[in-house]
Amino acid sequence: MINRRSLLVGLAGGFALSPQLALAAAGTDQRLVFIILRGAMDGLAAIPPIGDSRLNQLRGALAQPPEQFGPPLQLTSNFAAHPALKGFAGLFAAGEAGVVHAIASPYRERSHFDAQNILETGGSAAYALKDGWLNRLLPLLPAAPPPVAIAATLPALLRGAAPTTSFAPSRLPDASASLKARVASLYENDALLHRLWSEAMATEMMAGASDGGAANPQGLAASAARLLADPAGPRIAVLEMGGWDTHAGQAQRLGNQLRQLDNVFATLKQGLGPAWANTLVIAATEFGRTVAANGTGGTDHGTASAALLAGGRLKGGPAAGRVLGDWPGLGNLYEGRDLLPTTSLNGLFAGAAAGLFGLDPALVTRRVFAAAPAPALAIVRV
Secondary structure: OHHHHHHHHHHOOOOOOOOOOOOOOOOOOOOOEEEEEOOOOOHHHHHOOOOOOHHHHHHHHHHOHHHOOOOOOOOOOOOEHHHHHHHHHHHOOOOOOOEEEEEOOOOOOHHHHHHEEEHHHOOOOOOOOOOOOOHHHHHOOOOOOOOOOOOOOHHHHHHOOOOEEEOOOOOOOOOOOHHHHHHHHOOOHHHHHHHHHHHHHHHHHHHHOOOOOOOOHHHHHHHHHHHHHOOOOOEEEEEEEOOOOOOOOOHHHHHHHHHHHHHHHHHHHHHHHHHHHHEEEEEOOOOOOOOOOOOOOOOOOOEEEEEOOOOEOOOOOOOOOOOEEEOOOOOOEOOOOOOOOEHHHHHHHHHHHHHOOOOHHHHHHHOOOOOOOOOOOOOOOO
């Protein structure tokens, strides 16, 4: 039976879905933003290998973006960015972005749900691990307020024994200041409810006004930036972007998706302000897509893709303005249809965490990715 007190505890958290963002001094100035690109982003379209002679032959019309987006933006002599990633290309030129291409998790099947679970748990088999790799990383990090997922539910990436939280901007009209004051007055003599309410209101103040819900990735990025920029806020945030499953009409749909992602990068940089210099952003997807188009102008589930990196913390490091990874070429496809994976996502995650937070890469691999170890990939300056 739900009693009045437990009901009020739930109501206290209603303004900020998880009010336990403790307002304590953080032991690090480094920030990590992880963006899960759900649906399998086509890395060959996002970061086309313009130096590979087989690109046009195998991709056909999909080798070039629609005219309305413009021509690809050259990053290096062998790789370009989709024209919808104009801001990202600018960060790349400034040494504040990088790419890891032909990258994949240990998963080699083509189920979105299984692949996303492995991406988030850092394991070698779907549902073999019950906690997320980012949660397992937390005990190794300096003390800080709990990481936050800007989502209605906590993603598997953050689930586990270590404290984490989530915040979802509401689409509903904000409660009036007078109502909040009356609720605060109601709770002031209850130690538990007063603490919960105070923390919920502090979270709301850090995050700012409602940013339009899950359908507005740029708004969610703005909320994440406000939380991370606050001196008393969290140091790790997780965002989710769906819509990358482009089985049909890919050219237009993917261009729109990439434009949204580009806006997310720009919003994070603007919102973080000076904290951008100490920030690393990783955008990764569960698997890539087939090299050849299907009969409906799209691509099907594949294997390797590309991970996009951004942030001031990249500057001066191995990934600054570079496309990392051992490019396998399009003449050697996985199972005759997919981009062959040559770099491990777990290796990227281990190297990113170790470099960003000053940890021993071997320790991170052993403690966080023991179920599916891979050599840690250095991407940031140390």
